[in-house]
Amino acid sequence: MDLTIAEENYLKAIYHLSEGGKKSVSTNDIAGEIQTKPASVSDMLRRLSDKHVIQYKKYYGLQITESGKQLALQTIRKHRLWEVFLVDKLQFAWDEVHEVAEQLEHIQSSLLIQRLDAFLNYPKFDPHGDPIPDEYGDVRSRPRIPLNEMNIDQVGQIVAVKDSSAAFLRYLDKVGAYIGARIKVLDKVEFDGSVEILVDQKKTLFMSKDVASNILVLQS
Amino acid sequence: MDLTIAEENYLKAIYHLSEGGKKSVSTNDIAGEIQTKPASVSDMLRRLSDKHVIQYKKYYGLQITESGKQLALQTIRKHRLWEVFLVDKLQFAWDEVHEVAEQLEHIQSSLLIQRLDAFLNYPKFDPHGDPIPDEYGDVRSRPRIPLNEMNIDQVGQIVAVKDSSAAFLRYLDKVGAYIGARIKVLDKVEFDGSVEILVDQKKTLFMSKDVASNILVLQS
DNA sequence: AAATTAAATTAGATATATCTAAAAAAAATG
DNA sequence: CATTTTTTTTAGATATATCTAATTTAATTT
Numbered sequence: 447m448d449l450t451i452a453e454e455n456y457l458k459a460i461y462h463l464s465e466g467g468k469k470s471v472s473t474n475d476i477a478g479e480i481q482t483k484p485a486s487v488s489d490m491l492r493r494l495s496d497k498h499v500i501q502y503k504k505y506y507g508l509q510i511t512e513s514g515k516q517l518a519l520q521t522i523r524k525h526r527l528w529e530v531f532l533v534d535k536l537q538f539a540w541d542e543v544h545e546v547a548e549q550l551e552h553i554q555s556s557l558l559i560q561r562l563d564a565f566l567n568y569p570k571f572d573p574h575g576d577p578i579p580d581e582y583g584d585v586r587s588r589p590r591i592p593l594n595e596m597n598i599d600q601v602g603q604i605v606a607v608k609d610s611s612a613a614f615l616r617y618l619d620k621v622g623a624y625i626g627a628r629i630k631v632l633d634k635v636e637f638d639g640s641v642e643i644l645v646d647q648k649k650t651l652f653m654s655k656d657v658a659s660n661i662l663v664l665q666s
Numbered sequence: 667m668d669l670t671i672a673e674e675n676y677l678k679a680i681y682h683l684s685e686g687g688k689k690s691v692s693t694n695d696i697a698g699e700i701q702t703k704p705a706s707v708s709d710m711l712r713r714l715s716d717k718h719v720i721q722y723k724k725y726y727g728l729q730i731t732e733s734g735k736q737l738a739l740q741t742i743r744k745h746r747l748w749e750v751f752l753v754d755k756l757q758f759a760w761d762e763v764h765e766v767a768e769q770l771e772h773i774q775s776s777l778l779i780q781r782l783d784a785f786l787n788y789p790k791f792d793p794h795g796d797p798i799p800d801e802y803g804d805v806r807s808r809p810r811i812p813l814n815e816m817n818i819d820q821v822g823q824i825v826a827v828k829d830s831s832a833a834f835l836r837y838l839d840k841v842g843a844y845i846g847a848r849i850k851v852l853d854k855v856e857f858d859g860s861v862e863i864l865v866d867q868k869k870t871l872f873m874s875k876d877v878a879s880n881i882l883v884l885q886s
Numbered sequence: 887a888a889a890t891t892a893a894a895t896t897a898g899a900t901a902t903a904t905c906t907a908a909a910a911a912a913a914a915t916g
Numbered sequence: 917c918a919t920t921t922t923t924t925t926t927a928g929a930t931a932t933a934t935c936t937a938a939t940t941t942a943a944t945t946t
């Protein structure tokens with residue numbers, strides 16, 4: 447039983463919200479995540495339930511099933527592999543890839559994804575630093591902490607961002623805080639939580655707590 | 667005014683049928699080309715006419731407009747570029763690419779196609795030997811003739827096939843008559859039109875007129 | 887616990903895309 | 917040229933996916 451593109455998008459949103467730590471996923475949450483109205487979500491939940499990718503009781507709540515989780519992970523796998531392709535092979539900037547990957551993730555061909563994976567040399571992380579599930583849906587994530595929670599003199603590498611809006615990504619690119627950059631915490635201001643960091647051992651950068659909390663660092 | 671995926675597919679079919687030499691394109695022809703029913707075609711013709719990509723008069727006939735032609739050519743451009751990608755970069759066999767390219771051709775991103783074109787080094791022909799329209803819709807096609815119309819001792823290169831069904835393509839691969847193969851006509855049997863050719867200066871091959879007429883050769 | 891507010895669902899519409907069956911128009915045939 | 921056949925179109929259904937407005941259920945407040 448195959449999913450339509452709309453169903454795949456809803457399921458991916460539900461998966462992301464489920465993994466996002468929140469105890470339960472509400473109709474309103476889903477509507478907010480995919481820019482639609484709660485009425486449309488209710489409709490879709492019934493359909494997803496019919497296809498057994500979620501368990502759903504009206505007015506009560508929902509839970510993603512194991513098969514639903516696997517389908518969502520495969521969509522995420524495709525999305526992130528295409529992002530690597532766009533950045534590594536087609537010289538896209540990392541803030542330009544999302545919209546196109548949203549389309550490419552729905553192409554149906556397991557051979558294509560196998561070959562693409564090999565062509566890209568089996569990448570484990572996408573350009574935003576998010577882990578790429580393998581063909582069995584397994585995800586190896588690295589322990590990452592927000593930049594504002596690091597201590598003075600600690601070093602690490604920027605591996606991901608929480609807020610991946612185009613505006614935020616452009617801001618980061620502009621100030622030179624790209625994914626992969628090696629950083630060292632030089633100073634932290636106690637009362638407002640802002641931080642000063644050294645990027646690639648040459649450039650110092652000040653940023654607010656707000657910005658720093660959206661940058662995830664792999665400590666080394 | 668953008669076209670839906672279904673509209674793009676109909677328009678592409680109409681373009682192919684229009685270019686196919688036939689004087690007029692019938693509802694039944696289109697239904698046959700796209701595997702749908704004539705009633706669905708009538709419906710779609712009305713919609714395509716509303717969007718001014720064809721001119722259409724009920725019971726009378728249709729003609730593709732200039733803007734329709736341009737849109738069709740851009741879809742064909744995308745299809746053929748993706749085919750080159752699949753064969754050159756992802757090691758797909760040339761008889762495995764069609765179905766996937768049918769999906770990829772609908773991805774909307776002009777930047778993507780620009781970059782893909784550059785990445786593939788601006789190819790002029792797809793793996794089946796068909797010309798790739800440029801970004802302005804211009805097509806430079808090579809003069810090609812069916813293999814059965816060549817004369818004895820003439821040499822050339824296989825550049826395309828008329829019948830691109832998977833069965834025919836697999837047959838060609840099996841006997842070693844791939845796209846790009848250099849051939850020489852050794853003999854022609856008058857009464858049944860069958861031909862004997864030399865492939866890559868080492869392998870001789872017999873084929874019926876039926877097969878030979880579906881193989882297009884660039885003479886040299 | 888009754889009243890209010892918030893969240894979720896249903897009812898009814900709209901748009902796309904398809905189908906079958908019936909009707910209308912054009913083409914072919916005797 | 918009237919009749920038959922073929923082609924094309926319309927009418928009416930179905931399925932997906934969405935919306936607004938109304939209703940129902942759950943949660944919160946007093």
